Amino acid sequence: MQSTFPSAVELAAGDLDEPDSLGAALAGVSKVFLLGGFPTLPQHLRRMEKAGIDHVVLLTSRCVVGGQPDNAITRMWLDSEAAVRDAGIPWTILRPSGFHSNALRWLPQLEQGDVVRAPWPRVPIASIDPFDIAAVAATALTQPGFAYTSPSLSGPEPLTPAEQVATLARALHRPLRYQALSDDEARAAMEGDTPHDFVDAFFRFFSEGEFDDATVVDTVHQITGQQPRTFEAWTEAHAHQFGPGG
Secondary structure: OOOOOOOOOOOOOOOOOOOOOOHHHHOOOOEEEEEOOOOOHHHHHHHHHHHOOOEEEEEOOHHHOOOOOOOHHHHHHHHHHHHHHHOOOOEEEEEEOOEHHHHHHHHHHHHHOOEEEEOOOOOOEOOEOHHHHHHHHHHHHHOOOOOOEOOEEOOOOOEOHHHHHHHHHHHHOOOOEEEEOOHHHHHHHHOOOOOHHHHHHHHHHHOOOOOOOOOOOOHHHHHHOOOOOOHHHHHHHOHHHHOOOO
């Protein structure tokens, strides 16, 4: 397995869909950073408890804060949080906003031209750099005082899709344009590769206003001592991922 990790980092493969696959990954480990959203989490957590894990940091979403349990996406994250709370291991739950890196979903469109078509033109999101989530997780795993806490996380500014596309255009030195999709167009496009109940959940979030992901919070700075990275900084750092034009 090729890796860009430092030589001191030991890699162990596992599959969160397969409860029996993480034995090697848990050997000699005392703390775990865990992605939510998998129905197998209770089984994995039982194995972690038996392996002597003494702290789990779980990644979910801040849509759970005041969220509706009958929304499929909110329910998925709520179930993950319940599984961690029910396990006999100290936990920290990180609830971030949407990610800066979600802009990578536009790659297929950018390979075809300079128009990015996306829904919800009036919905800003205070998206966060995954780097900042990792910094918070590392702090929670290595410093005392974070057990049994559930901090919400965000980036430093809310941006609409058009504002994100304009920022990306500057980083890529391309004349990108944003074109809004209607709800009908967006639903038809999403149902090609997204479960129907998740499509409904997204429309409840952003068309019906069930989830406001625009609120900026200061927790990244409070926990890490560093200001969260802007979407502009993320686009400049990751322009190479968008092809030769970047």
